[in-house]
Amino acid sequence: MQRSLYIDPGKCTGCLQCEMACSFENEGVFNPAKSRIKVFTFHDEGRFVPYTCTQCDEAWCMAACPVDAITMNRDTGAMEVSDATCVGCKVCTIACPFGTVNYNQDSGKVIKCDLCGGDPACAKACPTEAITYVDADATGLDKMRAWAAKTDNAAAAASA
Amino acid sequence: MSWAKKVLRVNLTEGRISDEPLNMEWAADYIGQRGLGTRYLVEETDPKCEPLGPDNKLIFATGPLTGTPVSTGGRYSVITKSPLTGAVACSNSGGFIGAELKSAGWDMIIVEGKAKSPVMLRIVNDQAELVPADDLWGKSVWEADKLIHEKYQDPQIRIAAVGRSAEAGCLYSAIINDLHRAAGRSGVGAVMASKNLKAVAVRGSRGVGNIKDPARFMQAVAEHKKVLADNAVTGQGLPALGTQVLMNVINEIGALPTNNMREVQFADANKISGEAMKEPRESDGKPNLTTNAACFGCTIACGRISTIDRTHFTIENKPQYWGNSGGLEYEAAWAMGADTGVGDLDAVTYANFVCNEDGMDPISFGATVAAAMELFEMGAITTKETGGMELKFGSAEALAWCADQVATGEGFGKDLGLGSKRLCEKYGHPELSMTVKGQEFPAYDPRGIQGMGLTYATSNRGACHLRSYTVASEVLGIPEKTDPLVTDGKAGLVKAFQDATAAVDSMGICVFTTFAWTLENMAPQLDAACDGDWSVERLAEAGERIWNLERDYNMKAGLTGADDNLPPRLLKEAAKTGPAKGKVNGLDEMLPEYYSLRGWTKDGQLTAKVREKFALPA
Numbered sequence: 001m002q003r004s005l006y007i008d009p010g011k012c013t014g015c016l017q018c019e020m021a022c023s024f025e026n027e028g029v030f031n032p033a034k035s036r037i038k039v040f041t042f043h044d045e046g047r048f049v050p051y052t053c054t055q056c057d058e059a060w061c062m063a064a065c066p067v068d069a070i071t072m073n074r075d076t077g078a079m080e081v082s083d084a085t086c087v088g089c090k091v092c093t094i095a096c097p098f099g100t101v102n103y104n105q106d107s108g109k110v111i112k113c114d115l116c117g118g119d120p121a122c123a124k125a126c127p128t129e130a131i132t133y134v135d136a137d138a139t140g141l142d143k144m145r146a147w148a149a150k151t152d153n154a155a156a157a158a159s160a
Numbered sequence: 161m162s163w164a165k166k167v168l169r170v171n172l173t174e175g176r177i178s179d180e181p182l183n184m185e186w187a188a189d190y191i192g193q194r195g196l197g198t199r200y201l202v203e204e205t206d207p208k209c210e211p212l213g214p215d216n217k218l219i220f221a222t223g224p225l226t227g228t229p230v231s232t233g234g235r236y237s238v239i240t241k242s243p244l245t246g247a248v249a250c251s252n253s254g255g256f257i258g259a260e261l262k263s264a265g266w267d268m269i270i271v272e273g274k275a276k277s278p279v280m281l282r283i284v285n286d287q288a289e290l291v292p293a294d295d296l297w298g299k300s301v302w303e304a305d306k307l308i309h310e311k312y313q314d315p316q317i318r319i320a321a322v323g324r325s326a327e328a329g330c331l332y333s334a335i336i337n338d339l340h341r342a343a344g345r346s347g348v349g350a351v352m353a354s355k356n357l358k359a360v361a362v363r364g365s366r367g368v369g370n371i372k373d374p375a376r377f378m379q380a381v382a383e384h385k386k387v388l389a390d391n392a393v394t395g396q397g398l399p400a401l402g403t404q405v406l407m408n409v410i411n412e413i414g415a416l417p418t419n420n421m422r423e424v425q426f427a428d429a430n431k432i433s434g435e436a437m438k439e440p441r442e443s444d445g446k447p448n449l450t451t452n453a454a455c456f457g458c459t460i461a462c463g464r465i466s467t468i469d470r471t472h473f474t475i476e477n478k479p480q481y482w483g484n485s486g487g488l489e490y491e492a493a494w495a496m497g498a499d500t501g502v503g504d505l506d507a508v509t510y511a512n513f514v515c516n517e518d519g520m521d522p523i524s525f526g527a528t529v530a531a532a533m534e535l536f537e538m539g540a541i542t543t544k545e546t547g548g549m550e551l552k553f554g555s556a557e558a559l560a561w562c563a564d565q566v567a568t569g570e571g572f573g574k575d576l577g578l579g580s581k582r583l584c585e586k587y588g589h590p591e592l593s594m595t596v597k598g599q600e601f602p603a604y605d606p607r608g609i610q611g612m613g614l615t616y617a618t619s620n621r622g623a624c625h626l627r628s629y630t631v632a633s634e635v636l637g638i639p640e641k642t643d644p645l646v647t648d649g650k651a652g653l654v655k656a657f658q659d660a661t662a663a664v665d666s667m668g669i670c671v672f673t674t675f676a677w678t679l680e681n682m683a684p685q686l687d688a689a690c691d692g693d694w695s696v697e698r699l700a701e702a703g704e705r706i707w708n709l710e711r712d713y714n715m716k717a718g719l720t721g722a723d724d725n726l727p728p729r730l731l732k733e734a735a736k737t738g739p740a741k742g743k744v745n746g747l748d749e750m751l752p753e754y755y756s757l758r759g760w761t762k763d764g765q766l767t768a769k770v771r772e773k774f775a776l777p778a
Contacts, residue, residue, distance in 0.1 A: 013399075013451075013452060013453055013454035013458075013461035013463075014453055014454050015454035015455070015456070015457055015458050015459060015461060016256075016454075016456055016457060017229055017457060017459065020228075020229040020457065021229065023367060024229070024374075024378075027367065028369060028374075029366075029367030029368060029369035030227060030228050030229060030263075030367055030368045030369070031263060031365065031366065031367025031368070031369075032259075032263070033263065033316070033364070033365035033367070034365070034367060043339065043483070043484065043485070044483030044484055045450075045483070045484060046450035046451050046453075046465040046466075046467075046484035047451070048451075048453070124382075125229065127231075127385060127389060127459035127461075128461075
């Protein structure tokens with residue numbers, strides 16, 4: 001069974017534990033600037049939104065790469081960058097409609113979320129379950145459950 | 161390690177910037193942040209220096225855990241000599257700039273001298289420069305923040321700045337970072353403005369690494385995040401209601417100072433409480449509270465993000481206040497609400513926004529307004545001084561007007577910017593100032609919580625709850641319940657809290673963790689991250705050393721044991737209502753025992769034995 005990162009911005013507090021976990025897993029330092037997941041703060045609206053690669057099946061980044069450095073991991077479904085093959089041309093960063101592939105000045109390669117090989121550090125570090133790693137076929141389950149709970153609750157209240 | 165081991169030194173007089181290694185011998189004794197910053201201040205400045213003169217220094221200090229995922233590991237402190245108290249100032253803030261500074265590769269910034277004209281310090285990793293800031297001077301913190309982000313076209317810059325209140329010399333002006341987090345107390349903003357330093361803008365992309373034992377560290381971090389999550393206060397109360405969880409609780413036990421501390425209970429407490437912030441309002445059906453928010457790395461997330469009712473008189477014609485911003489925390493809601501008698505949640509939130517926008521400490525601001533209201537009531541201040549405004553207890557209009565006046569330093573705002581002590585002296589009633597060492601009280605009446613009387617009297621930065629929060633024990637039963645109405649045992653309790661807190665404030669983490677953590681929980685995390693062996697005993701000893709170092713600085717600055725005192729109101733006027741009815745604070749029953757436990761003389765002076773034990777500098 002493949003799993004996907006599922007993000008619920010309503011639960012995010014903007015603490016950046018995910019960014020620290022990601023950069024530590026991938027770079028060995030606690031460094032939000034080098035995180036593959038980013039939390040955006042919309043100050044006037046009072047909202048925090050974590051955002052990262054959604055691992056497209058027909059991935060623009062993979063199609064655009066001229067040296068085939070981006071391949072799909074069949075176990076996790078993640079599009080992974082091979083550092084040995086990547087030439088740092090950045091074409092994938094242009095191709096990605098979501099901006100989730102980025103260049104790393106220090107290594108001369110691109111970086112993107114690879115689901116940590118199937119055990120994403122961001123989801124483990126998140127204190128509020130704003131980021132979870134769930135069945136890829138049922139990322140909507142929590143939302144469905146929440147709406148299901150509201151459905152016909154007028155009748156439930158009347159009979160209570 | 162986990163220290164960056166590097167200090168940025170900025171001499172504003174000469175426009176010179178240099179770097180130097182962090183003194184690791186001192187770090188072994190004073191940890192970082194509060195302790196280590198104070199050690200540098202002691203070494204490099206004359207305790208008798210003029211706080212707002214070029215000889216005072218302004219130190220921004222992170223701790224060894226700042227910038228790491230230890231929960232709440234984003235703190236920094238500003239250490240300097242306070243213009244409000246004449247004692248050491250050490251104001252702690254969260255937000256994100258502390259971690260950003262560490263990620264840029266610096267433990268500490270030491271600012272010296274005074275610039276000829278306004279400047280901003282810009283730091284991008286190991287590069288630092290002074291940039292002319294004439295265009296930012298005269299702007300609020302919020303305006304300056306926007307201009308800096310626009311100028312450098314980089315949304316990820318973290319900024320700390322002073323507002324117009326600091327420029328106008330307000331003695332309790334704060335340094336605001338990340339728009340609404342504050343190094344709030346003791347007038348550190350006034351010191352920054354006195355040096356013509358408008359802002360510090362930081363961008364760090366190097367990260368924090370060099371953890372001593374990464375596997376053990378990550379395990380300890382995860383384990384102790386869980387301890388916070390499983391605790392009722394840090395896992396439920398604070399995320400849901402913020403520190404405002406306390407408003408109704410403290411009112412019920414008769415320890416909510418009201419109307420300049422004349423009363424100990426506020427009839428409208430429920431209207432400005434954490435629960436009230438969640439009630440939908442009539443105009444738009446939305447509550448005051450939009451969401452809770454975290455500082456860097458914090459898994460508690462007690463921060464409040466709020467809006468003001470757009471139809472409220474304070475902002476109906478001011479669209480700049482229509483969005484969300486940092487909302488009310490308990491101390492602010494108390495000072496600007498209960499202590500002024502104002503039970504209007506929107507007016508108090510407005511005053512809070514103004515305090516954030518122009519950098520005022522809301523505790524000192526609210527308490528000073530409360531003193532002004534009492535002076536007005538007795539006729540010592542009249543509409544002649546205020547230009548027509550009636551400063552009546554309970555007046556939301558007066559509160560909002562006072563905030564605007566102090567923010568810009570206009571008119572009567574100049575007088576209010578002096579703080580309660582100087583205001584009450586100026587108008588002939590020094591006894592009405594609810595201060596210790598010139599700093600205004602926070603939100604716990606020491607008649608209803610006896611230990612807090614000793615806490616306030618002996619705090620090294622003047623009246624302050626965060627130096628030894630015995631409320632935890634006396635009210636909440638953490639780590640064990642003590643009776644808030646008795647003085648027995650409080651001297652030892654205060655000393656224990658003071659020493660442990662000094663250690664906590666020196667690591668880079670938030671004191672709010674101590675609702676769930678003790679040094680037992682912190683030592684394994686620090687030890688896995690940092691050079692050296694960090695045991696509970698060593699942390700407790702470092703905390704006591706730091707406390708004595710601060711005390712020593714204050715004594716050399718000219719303070720004496722006589723300054724460990726409370727205003728006559730709290731010692732002579734008994735509480736009129738609630739469980740503490742008939743009580744005054746029993747400071748004289750606690751203070752001699754406290755001095756004795758500290759190993760000080762009967763006059764509160766350090767002894768040679770104590771100096772030797774902690775190897776304090778001469």
